[in-house]
Amino acid sequence: MLVALGVGAANRQVANGSDGVDSGLRGGALPVRGQSDYVWSSVALGGGGYVTGVYLHPRDRDSIYIKTDVGGAYRWLPREQRWLPLTNWLPRSLANHYGCESLALDPQNPDLVYLAAGKFLFRDNGTIYKSSDRGSTWTKLDLDLPMGGNEELRWVGERLAVDPFDSRVLLFGSRRDGLWRSRDAGANWQSVPFPGNVQSDIGITEVAFDPNLTGRVFAIAYGDGIYRSDDRGLTWQRLSGSPRRAHRLAIASSPTPILYATHAKGVARYRDRVWTDITPPDPATPAFNALAIDPFAPDRLLVVYDQYHDRGDNRRVFLSENRGESWQAIVPQVDLQVPWWNEAAWADAAAAIAFDPHVRDRVWLTDWSGVWQTTSIGEDSTWRNLSRGHEELVTFALLSLPRGAELLCGVADADGFRHESDLAQYPRRSFGGEAGPWFQDTYSLAACETEPERLARVGGNRYNSTFGGATSDDGGKTWQAFAEFPTDRMPLRVAVSASNPDLLVVTLSRGTALRSPDRGRTWTAVQGLPRGDRGPWYWAQSLAADKQLGNTFYYYARGTLYRSDDGGNSFAIANTSLPAANWHAIETTPGRAGELWLSLGDAGLLCSGDRGSTFEPIRSVKRAHLFAIAPRSDGRVFLYVYGEIAGMEAGIFRSGDRGRTWQAIDAPRLPIGNEPNVMIASRQRPDVVFIGTGGSGIYYGKLAFR
Numbered sequence: 125m126l127v128a129l130g131v132g133a134a135n136r137q138v139a140n141g142s143d144g145v146d147s148g149l150r151g152g153a154l155p156v157r158g159q160s161d162y163v164w165s166s167v168a169l170g171g172g173g174y175v176t177g178v179y180l181h182p183r184d185r186d187s188i189y190i191k192t193d194v195g196g197a198y199r200w201l202p203r204e205q206r207w208l209p210l211t212n213w214l215p216r217s218l219a220n221h222y223g224c225e226s227l228a229l230d231p232q233n234p235d236l237v238y239l240a241a242g243k244f245l246f247r248d249n250g251t252i253y254k255s256s257d258r259g260s261t262w263t264k265l266d267l268d269l270p271m272g273g274n275e276e277l278r279w280v281g282e283r284l285a286v287d288p289f290d291s292r293v294l295l296f297g298s299r300r301d302g303l304w305r306s307r308d309a310g311a312n313w314q315s316v317p318f319p320g321n322v323q324s325d326i327g328i329t330e331v332a333f334d335p336n337l338t339g340r341v342f343a344i345a346y347g348d349g350i351y352r353s354d355d356r357g358l359t360w361q362r363l364s365g366s367p368r369r370a371h372r373l374a375i376a377s378s379p380t381p382i383l384y385a386t387h388a389k390g391v392a393r394y395r396d397r398v399w400t401d402i403t404p405p406d407p408a409t410p411a412f413n414a415l416a417i418d419p420f421a422p423d424r425l426l427v428v429y430d431q432y433h434d435r436g437d438n439r440r441v442f443l444s445e446n447r448g449e450s451w452q453a454i455v456p457q458v459d460l461q462v463p464w465w466n467e468a469a470w471a472d473a474a475a476a477i478a479f480d481p482h483v484r485d486r487v488w489l490t491d492w493s494g495v496w497q498t499t500s501i502g503e504d505s506t507w508r509n510l511s512r513g514h515e516e517l518v519t520f521a522l523l524s525l526p527r528g529a530e531l532l533c534g535v536a537d538a539d540g541f542r543h544e545s546d547l548a549q550y551p552r553r554s555f556g557g558e559a560g561p562w563f564q565d566t567y568s569l570a571a572c573e574t575e576p577e578r579l580a581r582v583g584g585n586r587y588n589s590t591f592g593g594a595t596s597d598d599g600g601k602t603w604q605a606f607a608e609f610p611t612d613r614m615p616l617r618v619a620v621s622a623s624n625p626d627l628l629v630v631t632l633s634r635g636t637a638l639r640s641p642d643r644g645r646t647w648t649a650v651q652g653l654p655r656g657d658r659g660p661w662y663w664a665q666s667l668a669a670d671k672q673l674g675n676t677f678y679y680y681a682r683g684t685l686y687r688s689d690d691g692g693n694s695f696a697i698a699n700t701s702l703p704a705a706n707w708h709a710i711e712t713t714p715g716r717a718g719e720l721w722l723s724l725g726d727a728g729l730l731c732s733g734d735r736g737s738t739f740e741p742i743r744s745v746k747r748a749h750l751f752a753i754a755p756r757s758d759g760r761v762f763l764y765v766y767g768e769i770a771g772m773e774a775g776i777f778r779s780g781d782r783g784r785t786w787q788a789i790d791a792p793r794l795p796i797g798n799e800p801n802v803m804i805a806s807r808q809r810p811d812v813v814f815i816g817t818g819g820s821g822i823y824y825g826k827l828a829f830r
Contacts, residue, residue, distance in 0.1 A: 162828065226240040331343045400448075705727055
């Protein structure tokens with residue numbers, strides 16, 4: 125059964141493409157016109173997400189694709205030198221499909237693309253999509269299985285493949301449900317008996333058709349070895365002596381076909397039923413992953429370490445000119461195109477590498493931060509990162525200042541950034557490094573309302589479980605680490621007093637909140653609050669400072685609002701009559717003492733004018749996934765909601781009369797569906813609103829005439 129899938133509907137296809145818009149923006153942002161004269165674009169960040177595969181069509185030099193773990197799939201636009209997102213049409217209800225388990229091109233037809241989509245095994249089933257126009261439109265195929273584009277070993281193998289001799293035959297190796305086969309280009313699928321004893325939740329990690337012999341195909345049963353079929357995947361037998369934990373396969377088109385495999389203990393070559401160890405000498409680790417054979421010279425191959433292993437230098441990629449008999453390490457020269465990247469990012473946790481089948485010596489490599497390319501592979505090759513249009517970072521926090529930087533963001537894996545002026549320009553640097561302490565993740569940002577250049581942020585490092593925070597006195601240009609903080613406790617949210625920039629309140633993951641009266645030099649436990657929720661993947665905005673009353677802070681948890689009137693020393697219950705909602709956000713109104721707003725997901729949006737003692741629902745708001753407030757020069761506010769308004773379809777809305785009437789401002793073909801998790805309005809341009817996501821970076825909407 126074929127089902128076409130579209131935005132907000134299950135019965136139509138959805139188009140991608142530039143629609144003739146200006147594609148020359150420096151960061152590769154793609155403006156999309158929405159409703160009510162709103163235009164939506166991506167804030168230029170510069171990649172930063174894990175690219176787990178790269179695909180070059182053997183017959184068409186312009187057909188180049190990448191897949192990512194949480195940010196969907198992209199196609200390279202060579203004339204514009206940027207990546208075009210192919211899955212940003214997916215709505216929030218299909219957010220799990222932004223994770224890419226596998227991608228496959230039809231070797232006979234460059235217009236045909238298949239995508240196995242699903243982030244997490246524990247969420248809704250993944251599925252397979254098919255495009256007949258290079259990703260401009262997609263059709264959902266009738267195969268729904270648990271998939272894990274962001275799960276363990278997402279960087280190995282290629283689970284989906286098209287038979288190079290018969291485009292009607294497809295194979296898909298799943299994590300939990302064995303091997304699947306289609307005989308009609310994906311219209312129907314059948315489960316195929318597979319004898320391999322695979323590792324739980326890893327499954328069949330690769331299927332690879334032999335381009336030299338009709339009907340022959342290889343498969344990796346992770347934990348059990350490599351299998352071969354000679355009847356297009358109907359029956360299978362294990363290759364004796366094959367590595368049990370193989371990572372990737374490559375098949376040379378030479379006079380005598382050779383199978384190469386990287387695996388957890390090295391690199392192997394299979395020829396004439398004999399396995400030979402061809403691991404590069406003196407490796408930093410025995411494990412290798414990315415693997416490629418030069419189509420211009422089949423004796424030439426590349427291998428890359430599995431994940432990142434520090435050997436004191438940047439030798440992570442190895443080249444052989446003689447089928448693996450000897451190797452030379454690639455010593456890169458790095459030509460950075462994004463200012464905040466550094467040379468150490470090259471081949472860090474590399475996932476895939478590929479020779480270009482149309483340009484001799486051009487090689488593509490993908491890793492934890494994005495995509496790299498060299499035009500002269502060799503011992504001293506120069507690599508540049510290709511990031512325009514690839515905006516994959518996960519957002520934790522957004523902050524807009526009334527003067528200075530319009531936007532600051534806290535993100536996963538890349539700390540955070542200060543966007544100084546043009547949102548289409550890459551940030552010059554992250555928060556950390558030369559400008560102050562660096563965190564793998566920045567979880568929360570806050571400013572003092574009366575002195576907005578005085579900021580605080582909290583964050584941490586998942587790789588070694590250390591945490592902390594920092595303050596800034598110049599609007600986020602430079603940062604000073606907290607003099608003291610319990611480095612083994614994960615902070616979740618920070619709030620700064622409206623009138624005293626030294627006064628901070630920080631909530632902790634599964635712990636008691638802390639208070640500092642001196643910008644992080646000393647800390648005491650806050651009284652009266654429940655233990656914090658579990659982080660770091662926590663999106664609720666539970667804590668806020670009143671923007672007029674310097675000693676007043678608010679906190680929401682499980683249907684109860686807590687308030688402090690003594691500068692965060694202690695909190696007392698202010699209201700117990702609220703709906704309980706795990707997904708929630710609390711925000712206070714600039715210029716209005718004691719006014720706060722609370723979004724509660726399916727319970728809508730509420731407002732209080734008396735410091736939370738009572739709340740009135742905004743009855744027109746049926747669902748408030750996210751919301752934001754923007755003060756206007758006339759003393760009123762713009763209210764933004766990502767959710768559902770009575771009598772209108774779900775989307776993004778703006779109200780200038782405190783929720784009595786609403787205007788839809790979203791773009792139907794850009795629903796911002798990849799797990800939107802934080803929303804703020806600009807403090808400098810009330811018509812501008814920002815939405816951070818769980819893998820597609822940050823979007824912003826503005827009136828077209830601004």
